[in-house]
Amino acid sequence: MICKDRMSMGTDIVNINRIKKIISEKKSRFYDKIFTVKEIEYISNGGHKYTTIAGIFAAKEAISKVLGTGIGSVGWKEIEILHCASGKPYVNLINKGKEKLEELGLDSIEISISHEEDYALAFAIGYRSNNINIKIDDSIKKLLPRRSRDSHKGTYGRVAVIGGSRGMVGAPYLTSMAALRTGTGLVYSIVPKSLENIMSIKLTEVIVKSAEDKNKGYFTKDSLSDILEGIEGMDAIAIGPGIGADKERTYLTEEIINNYKGPIVIDADGINCLSINPDILYKRDQPIIITPHPGELGRFLGISTKEIQENRIYYSKYTSEKYNIIVALKGANTVVASPKNEIYINATGNPGMATAGSGDLLTGIIASFIGQGLIPIDAAKLGVFCHGLAGDLASIYKGEHGVIATDILENIPYSIKKIQE
Structure with a gap:
């Protein structure tokens, strides 16, 4: 059995109108800078909803706080937000993102994304497992x-x-x-x-x-x-x-x-x-x-x-x-x-x-x-x-x-x- 212990948390809130303005001015440049191919595909299949875009953006920021780096030493595309068949979001870390996760001794990061008319909110929690390979007689x-x-x-x-x-x-x-x-x-x-x-x-x-x-x-x-x-x-x-x-x-x-x-x-x-x-x-x-x-x-x-x-x-x-x-x-x-x-x-x-x-x-x-x-x-x-x-x-x-x-x-x-x- 793996028992998880909460290690660190991060949260971020994004004004959806800000996202609307950025996309209206430079959509392609914004997409290329922030999102991976799989994320763009997910956004596209969903009809390019501003709430979806803002939610993924906020999630990346929240995860960067769990890693303790902010966006910078770990880049936007090294934090990938994917979705299960049920629609539940999950995290895939790439290159420096994955290296930082291992450096912190974390096993996984779980996220929750929600929004209302004006704001999208993301909450991320980094977990370590108390799993250790030792036989207990x-x-x-x-x-x-x-x-x-x-x-x-x-x-x-x-x-x-x-x-x-x-x-x-x-x-x-x-x-x-x-x-x-x-x-x-x-x-x-x-x-x-x-x-x-x-x-x-x-x-x-x-x-x-x-x-x-x-x-x-x-x-x-x-x-x-x-x-x-x-x-x-x-x-x-x-x-x-x-x-x-x-x-x-x-x-x-x-x-x-x-x-x-x-x-x-x-x-x-x-x-x-x-x-x-x-x-x-x-x-x-x-x-x-x-x-x-x-x-x-x-x-x-x-x-x-x-x-x-x-x-x-x-x-x-x-x-x-x-x-x-x-x-x-x-x-x-x-x-x-x-x-x-x-x-x-x-x-x-x-x-x-x-x-x-x-x-x-x-x-x-x-x-x-x-x-x-x-x-x-x-x-x-x-x-x-x-x-x-x-x-x-x-x-x-x-x-x-x-x-x-x-x-x-x-x-x-x-x-x-x-x-x-």
Whole structure:
């Protein structure tokens, strides 16, 4: 199935009396400049009606706006308006027109033409398709949470994201928005108090909470009581995006792990803080998922990134079993390992996802699925699949060189929709 996504629009209105005047003065020159042979044939068969001529003229202008060029770099005759047997107009792009369509990542342009006594109006919409050639196994499809008509925002979980420091507010922003886009009913972003205003401006649908930071711009030991209060009643929490790493933040990370009684997703500097004293994991009986890139897992284990990359499955399993946690080792073919010796190798994703903020999105996606009721290992497997698929969809339209984290974020709903289809 091909699901279309509206990308860009263009419209144009033409005064029919203007067309009458032009044709009365220089009909042949006007026809030769503006219309293709097939268009002239259609106009002729229709009796050279001014309304028809004005409608096709307006449609070409509207389409040039969808292409973002105007008439110029794409010429009049490189935009052709043809008609089905039923009379419905459709677009045929030629040479530079076709090249521009492909450059924009559009699959088609649809048009509507109407007129009344004095004016002809054309409306054009450019579409891209969310069609991507990837097999979605039933094992993934069945993990996706179903939504009931008899539900409310509380039905789909409460997730808190603990993160941010001065200069790094984008990380918790992306994690929080990813959780929302994945389907969480209520998302809370807990940030240092001095960053509360900027996060409140950036986040419209997320509930922003603050923790005392003595105006330092990062979490301190004074932040702990506010954080612990803020995560009460949460179905899942995520910690790490943008928090930074030092003794105070290591202390906070350890205290949150010791005190919160639900599932935790730990990423980025949260993993770096945890690597100072990973033995605290032995004391915890609630699920923890860590989502390291190879460098972070290397620091956690005290070995080189090169060693991790050469033995990705081994070290994912080793870490998972040793510390009784779930590991999602990011990178090409993300590896998910559980303490029960489960291994999942993800097939989605592309090199365009090697961009700042991409990992923050994965943290939010996994936390969201846990908050919606999935067991953590299933949330991790479905999360890395959706994350990679969102990146694949983004790369279709932006190219691997141009993808940024917000492109992946915007495609999370489409990745979920594609699994549903």
